[in-house]
């Protein structure tokens with residue numbers, strides 16, 4: 050489709066090609082910004098309220114005032130999405146993101162030098178179903194890089210900020226080993242933590258474990274998966290999980306807004322289970338599909354046919 054997407058930038062809806070931020074914006078200069086991303090399923094937005102609550106928690110932690118209420122942000126998000134839906138194919142879906150920076154730099158990096166108006170952006174971006182389709186046939190290889198996830202003592206991983214540097218470094222290390230691999234960072238204690246945009250779960254003897262919430266971004270799909278496990282009567286807990294646990298797991302899967310629940314095939318090159326989607330992962334994927342009224346696997350694998 051040829052119609053150009055639009056974005057919201059500080060009170061205006063503009064074509065994406067004209068949606069720009071100033072070179073003096075602190076979000077650009079210093080990473081002094083937060084964001085959040087949800088997606089549509091069958092063109093319906095998913096858990097917008099939960100995503101906006103997480104955005105407003107990130108803003109509060111950063112002490113950035115978006116100068117609009119959560120309800121106003123919600124209305125603007127729906128407006129931007131509706132304007133962009135005509136660009137989305139009937140079988141496709143789209144990411145929907147809000148970004149809020151502290152605004153323009155007035156004097157160096159000094160916090161006193163921030164302008165008193167934040168920069169607010171709302172934008173949409175196509176989900177790369179085709180590029181990622183093979184992960185649902187072959188499973189996802191994950192690799193633990195040398196770089197560790199930011200500890201809460203340094204910068205809370207629970208806030209979704211514009212600083213993804215260690216996650217990006219981690220992905221570069223992982224991709225150097227296997228071009229399809231996703232990085233799974235360890236925390237400072239050597240426990241499994243999270244990836245660049247995803248949370249991790251291990252299954253052993255029918256029980257699911259996921260890293261503790263103090264050390265990771267509280268993924269909305271992580272939360273959704275925990276709820277589905279409860280509904281399915283599958284035991285699930287937050288725990289310290291180490292590399293030994295990963296090597297000996299029956300199943301591993303990752304969750305994210307776009308991936309939903311994606312099976313992991315190898316951990317540092319070692320096969321997980323029998324290398325295919327395990328029974329617990331399969332049950333959760335089916336429950337996820339039921340919840341969102343979309344075949345979440347089929348939406349990816351249709352590209353492989």
Ligand code: PMP
Pocket residue numbers: 086216243244245246247248265266267268269270271304305306307
């Ligand atoms: N961890 C990090 C660092 C992330 O950026 C994301 C993506 N938002 C996630 C986990 C998964 O969160 P969600 O399920 O809300 O997409």
